[in-house]
Amino acid sequence: MAGTNDALFSLRGKRLILIAEDEEINRALLENILEPEYETIAAENGQQAMEKLIANPGLVSLVLLDLNMPGMGGLEVLRRMREDPDLSQVPVIVLTAESDSEVQSLNLGAVDFIPKPYPQPDVILARVRRTIELSESRKIISFTERDPLTGLLNPDYFYRYAERYDQLHPDEEMDAIVLDIYHFHLLNERFGRARGDEILQRTADSILSAVRPLGGFAARRGGDTFLIYCPGGTDYGKLLQSICRHSEQDAGERLRMRMGVFQRADKSVEMAHRFDRAKMAADTVRGQVTNNIAMYDDRMRERELYAERLIDDFPRAIAENQFRVFYQPKYDIRPDQPKLSSAEALVRWNHPELGMVRPDQFIPLFEENGLVEELDRYVWRTAARQIRSWREKFGRTLPVSVNVSRIDLYDPKLTDRLNALREENGLGPDDLLLEITESAYTGDSDHALAVIHELREMGFRIEVDDFGSGYSSLNMISTLPIDVLKLDMAFIRSAFREGGDTRMLEIMIDIARALNVPVIAEGVETEEQMKALRAIGCDIVQGYYFSRPVPPEEFEAFIVQGERGDESEC
Numbered sequence: 001m002a003g004t005n006d007a008l009f010s011l012r013g014k015r016l017i018l019i020a021e022d023e024e025i026n027r028a029l030l031e032n033i034l035e036p037e038y039e040t041i042a043a044e045n046g047q048q049a050m051e052k053l054i055a056n057p058g059l060v061s062l063v064l065l066d067l068n069m070p071g072m073g074g075l076e077v078l079r080r081m082r083e084d085p086d087l088s089q090v091p092v093i094v095l096t097a098e099s100d101s102e103v104q105s106l107n108l109g110a111v112d113f114i115p116k117p118y119p120q121p122d123v124i125l126a127r128v129r130r131t132i133e134l135s136e137s138r139k140i141i142s143f144t145e146r147d148p149l150t151g152l153l154n155p156d157y158f159y160r161y162a163e164r165y166d167q168l169h170p171d172e173e174m175d176a177i178v179l180d181i182y183h184f185h186l187l188n189e190r191f192g193r194a195r196g197d198e199i200l201q202r203t204a205d206s207i208l209s210a211v212r213p214l215g216g217f218a219a220r221r222g223g224d225t226f227l228i229y230c231p232g233g234t235d236y237g238k239l240l241q242s243i244c245r246h247s248e249q250d251a252g253e254r255l256r257m258r259m260g261v262f263q264r265a266d267k268s269v270e271m272a273h274r275f276d277r278a279k280m281a282a283d284t285v286r287g288q289v290t291n292n293i294a295m296y297d298d299r300m301r302e303r304e305l306y307a308e309r310l311i312d313d314f315p316r317a318i319a320e321n322q323f324r325v326f327y328q329p330k331y332d333i334r335p336d337q338p339k340l341s342s343a344e345a346l347v348r349w350n351h352p353e354l355g356m357v358r359p360d361q362f363i364p365l366f367e368e369n370g371l372v373e374e375l376d377r378y379v380w381r382t383a384a385r386q387i388r389s390w391r392e393k394f395g396r397t398l399p400v401s402v403n404v405s406r407i408d409l410y411d412p413k414l415t416d417r418l419n420a421l422r423e424e425n426g427l428g429p430d431d432l433l434l435e436i437t438e439s440a441y442t443g444d445s446d447h448a449l450a451v452i453h454e455l456r457e458m459g460f461r462i463e464v465d466d467f468g469s470g471y472s473s474l475n476m477i478s479t480l481p482i483d484v485l486k487l488d489m490a491f492i493r494s495a496f497r498e499g500g501d502t503r504m505l506e507i508m509i510d511i512a513r514a515l516n517v518p519v520i521a522e523g524v525e526t527e528e529q530m531k532a533l534r535a536i537g538c539d540i541v542q543g544y545y546f547s548r549p550v551p552p553e554e555f556e557a558f559i560v561q562g563e564r565g566d567e568s569e570c
């Protein structure tokens with residue numbers, strides 16, 4: 001495992017020392033001794049020393065302070081530093097010819113002194129080194145800056161450290177790099193947590209040994225995400241390869257990693273955000289086998305700006321009812337004449353400047369920052385009222401399913417809210433249905449499963465959305481609390497494309513049979529598809545063949561019609 005101080009001292013930047021001394025010759029002497037190892041700045045009196053300290057916040061590793069200077073003297077500087085919370089941690093070595101001032105300056109917080117005339121250079125260097133080391137180790141302890149599992153820096157400390165590095169090297173181009181392990185959660189599930197931890201430790205070690213010679217340093221953020229701050233000009237392919245090779249050898253199994261780089265990071269961008277950008281790039285690698293390195297680029301920048309805009313516009317959109325709920329019919333295809341069985345509520349954003357924005361552009365975004373909860377509450381409320389209003393108008397209840405995001409499952413009031421909606425609108429268990437995507441069952445599955453069980457106990461029917469796209473094992477499926485399986489559209493796509501075959505679809509339908517639940521196919525666009533699905537035992541169909549999602553006024557025609565012939569007008 002990485003040693004405690006490795007990353008800290010792998011920082012290529014030199015530490016900065018302030019020399020406050022009025023005699024020019026003495027300053028030059030000290031600079032000469034220190035300069036190969038440290039950077040120095042100089043002050044000729046106490047006033048200047050204070051100004052320079054304040055102008056370099058958090059950057060000065062040590063002050064060498066002459067006590068006798070014209071104007072403000074060293075003792076006064078010590079006094080002022082002690083009173084300033086930002087400066088009181090900066091170690092001070094006092095330079096003095098008078099031995100009686102030593103005690104006084106030690107009492108005022110100086111950590112050591114160097115007598116005048118100056119001793120041998122190596123004595124001075126030894127004192128300087130020791131003082132800086134002691135002070136940094138004290139800081140290390142007080143900031144708990146290490147990730148206990150891997151020994152790498154933790155992100156907060158890493159960001160501060162990187163900022164400091166930038167201040168010391170304003171002209172150096174730096175890359176923000178994010179690295180993560182493909183499907184780490186699967187490795188964890190397959191080999192167990194302890195083995196997963198070991199893989200993370202080995203990866204951390206291999207990252208350190210790869211970036212240290214480049215003058216970079218590293219941190220771990222969250223489960224399997226690693227951050228690297230590194231001088232520009234690195235050969236990323238080689239870096240990734242050497243990390244992978246090293247980790248694999250040790251881990252004993254094949255690891256796939258991907259890397260995102262914010263190259264020559266724009267230093268006006270906040271440090272943490274530079275790594276968000278690198279992560280954004282890394283996320284675009286998803287699924288690609290050959291090229292697993294991606295650079296942050298202008299396209300991503302545009303997407304990022306678009307996303308920021310959508311987030312900024314959200315409160316106004318809610319307040320001004322810009323969100324609209326559309327409905328897409330689901331038809332029972334078992335009878336010869338398909339019969340309208342229910343509808344799915346799908347949100348649309350009628351943005352005043354951007355036009356109709358589709359949910360796949362904002363739902364994932366709002367899932368990331370939690371806004372989806374507020375949006376979904378609005379959609380559920382609208383859908384529940386719609387069910388009631390159609391019942392009043394047409395004398396029959398058309399069940400409507402709403403999408404419940406995995407984020408909603410963390411709302412402690414979820415069950416109360418849904419119950420209240422049912423009560424307010426006089427709805428029964430078969431009227432308001434819940435679609436929960438399969439991937440919600442996989443992440444932190446214990447929690448999700450508990451909430452879903454609770455919802456079912458309260459009488460809600462659960463439709464597993466996008467089934468087959470997640471990673472639930474067959475073993476897990478048999479114990480899932482579900483009422484309906486909605487097949488992921490990808491199965492329909494691959495079954496019906498040229499040369500495709502329906503075997504996978506048949507297997508999925510067999511699974512539904514074994515679980516004794518009806519199966520819905522979505523994304524059905526043609527009559528041929530509908531008939532083929534009917535022939536292999538699919539119960540319900542949703543898709544453009546019957547209708548796109550439409551506004552409620554338009555949807556009413558389907559309720560009036562109730563039943564539709566195969567020769568649909570789509």
Ligand code: C2E
Binds near residue numbers: 465
């Ligand atoms: P989903 O829940 O799986 O919804 C089905 C998506 O497939 C809808 O996309 C629908 O318009 C589209 N679709 C239906 N039939 C066809 C077809 O024949 N061909 C094709 N190509 N597409 C078809 P939409 O409305 O863009 O929604 C995308 C996803 O956004 C939804 O996938 C759902 O995960 C999410 N979403 C939509 N509305 C909400 C909402 O109110 N709350 C939450 N949490 N998520 C929502």
Ligand code: MG
Binds near residue numbers: 403435465
């Ligand atoms: Mg859905």
Ligand code: MG
Binds near residue numbers: 486489522
């Ligand atoms: Mg779906």
